[in-house]
Structures are given as structure tokens and as C-alpha cells.
Amino acid sequence: MTLPRPDLLVEAPYAPNPRRVRIFMAEKGIDLPREQVDIMAGEQFLAHAERVGTFHVPALHLDDGSWLTETVAICRYLEALHPEPNLMGRDAREAAEIEMWSRRMEFQLFYPVAQVLRHGNPKMAVMEDQVPQWAEANRTRVQSGLELLEHALSRDGYVAAGRYTIADITAFVAVEFMRTIRQELPEAHDATHVWRGLIRARPSSVP
Ligand SMILES: N[C@@H](CCC(=O)N[C@@H](CS)C(=O)NCC(=O)O)C(=O)O
Structure with missing residues (x-):
């Protein structure tokens, strides 16, 4: 077909x-x-x-x-x-792990960053009925998401499956998007700093 x-x-x-x-x-x-x-x-x-x-x-x-x-x-x-290079898992077990981490990164980091921006920046009122307290609540969630990312990366340098996957893409875009909410990576998150440098150096990461 x-x-x-x-x-x-x-x-x-x-x-x-x-x-x-x-x-x-x-x-x-x-x-x-x-x-x-x-x-x-x-x-x-x-x-x-x-x-x-x-x-x-x-x-x-x-x-x-x-x-x-x-x-x-x-x-x-x-x-x-376009199956190669594989980014979403070569078998059911790997695909599940990659999806698990990609969803964790999406719901626990990417989404909170977006909510801080959408509810906290007056320019975003074009897209959102803004609730400033929701922006504040999500700042705390961004911190927790960053802790989770550091924990994941501390194991073997990638978010899931020990190699570059869509889970890294989700997490990387979230971390880069933190500039819109003026949020820095915690200095002590060594694994995340190293990982961000490596991902930024990939030609695909050009904004
Ligand atoms: N669940 C959708 C979300 C897409 C989404 O929120 N896109 C934003 C841009 S990053 C958008 O279209 N915003 C326009 C709006 O909210 O009015 C996806 O994963 O693609």
C-alpha cells in the first residue's frame, strides 16, 4: 500500500x-x-x-x-x-520507554514552561484567558520537571533508551523555550548542562 x-x-x-x-x-x-x-x-x-x-x-x-x-x-x-535514524524505538519495549519519557518531559516540563509564558506574559493574552496564579503554580512545576530531567540524564546522558530520541527533542525544546520565561538551568544540574551542550551542537538544533 x-x-x-x-x-x-x-x-x-x-x-x-x-x-x-x-x-x-x-x-x-x-x-x-x-x-x-x-x-x-x-x-x-x-x-x-x-x-x-x-x-x-x-x-x-x-x-x-x-x-x-x-x-x-x-x-x-x-x-x-523514514525509519532511519530511529527516534521512536526499535521494538515495543524501547518504544514504550521512549514514549514514557517523552510524555513525562512534555507534561512535567514542556507544558509547565508554556503555561508560565501563556498565563504570565501580557503579550500572550491574544491566545489565553490569563490566570496569573496558574503561571506562578507552574513555575514550581518547571523546577520539578528540571529535577526529573537531571535525574534521567544522570543515568547515561540521554533522556531515554541510552541514545538520542524524540524524548531528547521534547526535553531540549522545553529547556530552550525557558528563555521566554527567564528561567535558567540550575547550576548544579551538571548532567543537563553537558547534555544541552551536546544537543545544541547537533545541526538539527538550529532554531
Ligand atoms: N497538542 C498540540 C499543541 C500544539 C500547540 O499548542 N501549538 C501552539 C504553538 S507551539 C499553537 O498552535 N498555539 C496557538 C494558540 O494556542 O492559539 C501538539 O502537540 O502539537
């Missing part, structure tokens, strides 16, 4: 979820035409939402006319079309 091929990635400048897909694609050597949606200007709520079915980016267009959204769903499809 021939699977529909991706022919367009819709993304937004500086947005972290599209960045996860861009890094994933770069690791696999996938090059696609890209289109930008200006989410700070509210463009996602207009023509984008109408054609895609949701206002979120990233969105991947396929040559059968359909759309895929949700970062991990897009990555899973790209992994099926």
Missing part, C-alpha cells in the same frame, strides 16, 4: 511545538516546503483553522489532501515513512 506523502509543513515562528517537528525532520534529513502562520496576530483562528480543522500548529499536509496535527502524531507518521 502506498502511503500519502507529506508536501507541506505549517508552522509558526518561535513556537516550540513546530520546532520539535523541525528538529525531528532535520534528524531524518526530511525537507518540506513550509508555510508560516502568525499566531501572535491570531491568524491561526481564521483560514488556518478552517482548512486544517484545529487552530494549532504544527500541521502537516499530505498529498491526498488530508491534514495531520499533533506534534507526536506527525512525528510518528514521519518515522513510519
Whole structure:
């Protein structure tokens, strides 16, 4: 069976979820035409939402006319079309471990960072009914997420499975996105500092 091929990635400048897909694609050597949606200007709520079915980016267009959204769903499809280098697990056990850590990083670090920004920065009011106390609550969660990341990296230098995977991409984009909430890595998190340096040096990490 021939699977529909991706022919367009819709993304937004500086947005972290599209960045996860861009890094994933770069690791696999996938090059696609890209289109930008200006989410700070509210463009996602207009023509984008109408054609895609949701206002979120990233969105991947396929040559059968359909759309895929949700970062991990897009990555899973790209992994099926381009299995090498493997980023999501070579067997069920590895895939489960990688997904476990990627979800931990998404829910316990990436999401709290995003919530601090979306509820704490007045410029983000275009996207959010802001609750400042929610921003504050999530600052504490970012700290816990960073502790978890340091713990994971202290074992063998990667977030999961002892090698570079989508779990590193999720965690790395979250850590890099902390600049928007003026949050530094704790100085004592040695394993995270070393890891960040290595991941930043990969050509795929170009913002
Ligand atoms: N669960 C979605 C979340 C996507 C998402 O939140 N994208 C942000 C940009 S990083 C967005 O589209 N924001 C526009 C808005 O919230 O109005 C995914 O994993 O792709």
C-alpha cells in the first residue's frame, strides 16, 4: 500500500511545538516546503483553522489532501515513512520507554514552561484567558520537571533508551523555550548542562 506523502509543513515562528517537528525532520534529513502562520496576530483562528480543522500548529499536509496535527502524531507518521535514524524505538519495549519519557518531559516540563509564558506574559493574552496564579503554580512545576530531567540524564546522558530520541527533542525544546520565561538551568544540574551542550551542537538544533 502506498502511503500519502507529506508536501507541506505549517508552522509558526518561535513556537516550540513546530520546532520539535523541525528538529525531528532535520534528524531524518526530511525537507518540506513550509508555510508560516502568525499566531501572535491570531491568524491561526481564521483560514488556518478552517482548512486544517484545529487552530494549532504544527500541521502537516499530505498529498491526498488530508491534514495531520499533533506534534507526536506527525512525528510518528514521519518515522513510519523514514525509519532511519530511529527516534521512536526499535521494538515495543524501547518504544514504550521512549514514549514514557517523552510524555513525562512534555507534561512535567514542556507544558509547565508554556503555561508560565501563556498565563504570565501580557503579550500572550491574544491566545489565553490569563490566570496569573496558574503561571506562578507552574513555575514550581518547571523546577520539578528540571529535577526529573537531571535525574534521567544522570543515568547515561540521554533522556531515554541510552541514545538520542524524540524524548531528547521534547526535553531540549522545553529547556530552550525557558528563555521566554527567564528561567535558567540550575547550576548544579551538571548532567543537563553537558547534555544541552551536546544537543545544541547537533545541526538539527538550529532554531
Ligand atoms: N497538542 C498540540 C499543541 C500544539 C500547540 O499548542 N501549538 C501552539 C504553538 S507551539 C499553537 O498552535 N498555539 C496557538 C494558540 O494556542 O492559539 C501538539 O502537540 O502539537
